[in-house]
Amino acid sequence: MSGNLLLSAQHLSVRFGGLLAVNDVGFEVHEGEVFTLIGPNGAGKTTVFNLISRIYQPTSGHIDYVGPGGTLRLTGQAPHAVAELGIARTFQNIELFEHASVLSNLLIGRHIRRRTGLLSDMLFTGRARAAEVQAREKVEEVIDFLDLQHYRDTLVGGLPYGVRKVVELGRALCTEPRLLLLDEPSSGLNVEETDDMAFWIEDISKDLGITVLMVEHDMSLVSRVSDRVLAMNQGEVLALGTPAEVQAHPGVAEAYLGTIDDVSNLRRPAGQQVGGRA
Numbered sequence: 001m002s003g004n005l006l007l008s009a010q011h012l013s014v015r016f017g018g019l020l021a022v023n024d025v026g027f028e029v030h031e032g033e034v035f036t037l038i039g040p041n042g043a044g045k046t047t048v049f050n051l052i053s054r055i056y057q058p059t060s061g062h063i064d065y066v067g068p069g070g071t072l073r074l075t076g077q078a079p080h081a082v083a084e085l086g087i088a089r090t091f092q093n094i095e096l097f098e099h100a101s102v103l104s105n106l107l108i109g110r111h112i113r114r115r116t117g118l119l120s121d122m123l124f125t126g127r128a129r130a131a132e133v134q135a136r137e138k139v140e141e142v143i144d145f146l147d148l149q150h151y152r153d154t155l156v157g158g159l160p161y162g163v164r165k166v167v168e169l170g171r172a173l174c175t176e177p178r179l180l181l182l183d184e185p186s187s188g189l190n191v192e193e194t195d196d197m198a199f200w201i202e203d204i205s206k207d208l209g210i211t212v213l214m215v216e217h218d219m220s221l222v223s224r225v226s227d228r229v230l231a232m233n234q235g236e237v238l239a240l241g242t243p244a245e246v247q248a249h250p251g252v253a254e255a256y257l258g259t260i261d262d263v264s265n266l267r268r269p270a271g272q273q274v275g276g277r278a
């Protein structure tokens with residue numbers, strides 16, 4: 001395994017009324033790894049993400065996170081603290097400002113981690129000005145990194161779906177995360193765009209050194225980029241190991257692989273674009 005422990009989920013459970021969406025799930029993510037959750041629809045994968053982002057409170061169990069100031073109980077933090085701790089995410093359904101340009105969307109993404117206060121913003125003090133310059137620099141860096149120069153001033157609503165997925169990735173990167181959560185990064189993408197997405201994930205992991213926790217259905221993408229895979233089914237952990245180990249697990253094959261939930265064979269060939277939104 002790669003680096004030090006970064007995130008540790010222990011005995012997590014979430015109940016929605018009569019449904020146990022997550023049932024006693026535990027796993028550890030280490031610095032520098034690409035850790036992927038797989039499982040059929042409804043397995044509880046997005047719910048696990050929502051626990052880490054503090055959108056949901058676990059019914060039982062907890063998550064610890066090694067933040068800049070040491071280990072803390074993530075499940076005890078306020079939702080707005082998550083971004084400041086260096087955790088960023090993309091959503092299963094893209095969440096961007098459609099009527100704003102790519103540049104504006106990235107700047108908005110960046111602003112959530114600004115540390116200057118409202119008063120200094122209003123007075124535009126030296127500190128606020130320095131933060132603004134830094135934000136611009138970071139955003140330009142991300143535009144370069146993800147090859148978005150061409151779309152810089154385009155309104156997000158007018159972009160092809162595949163580009164919007166990259167912009168959403170960019171918005172998350174602008175916060176300079178230590179842990180990046182990607183919920184189905186390849187959903188809605190054609191073969192070529194999925195290939196590009198695999199490259200971005202590899203670059204984010206290897207060149208930027210950002211730890212990636214991902215939910216993904218495309219097993220060829222999963223095998224290519226993941227160090228370890230956690231398979232879930234009906235809220236429970238089914239298997240944990242390398243991509244090959246997990247794919248060889250009999251329970252995983254039964255619950256998941258070779259079914260319609262592995263989308264790698266269903267993708268549109270390159271050239272066929274999704275017209276509007278997903």
Ligand SMILES: Nc1ncnc2c1ncn2[C@@H]1O[C@H](COP(=O)(O)OP(=O)(O)O)[C@@H](O)[C@H]1O
Pocket residue numbers: 016019021039040041042043044045046047048
């Ligand atoms: N806010 C919610 N209220 C009620 N049920 C929910 C809620 N969020 C998710 N669920 C249910 O929890 C289960 C797991 O959902 P989810 O985590 O989205 O699955 P996955 O991402 O693996 O497809 C599903 O049965 C889903 O319908």
Ligand SMILES: [Mg+2]
Pocket residue numbers: 045046047092215
């Ligand atoms: Mg989901």
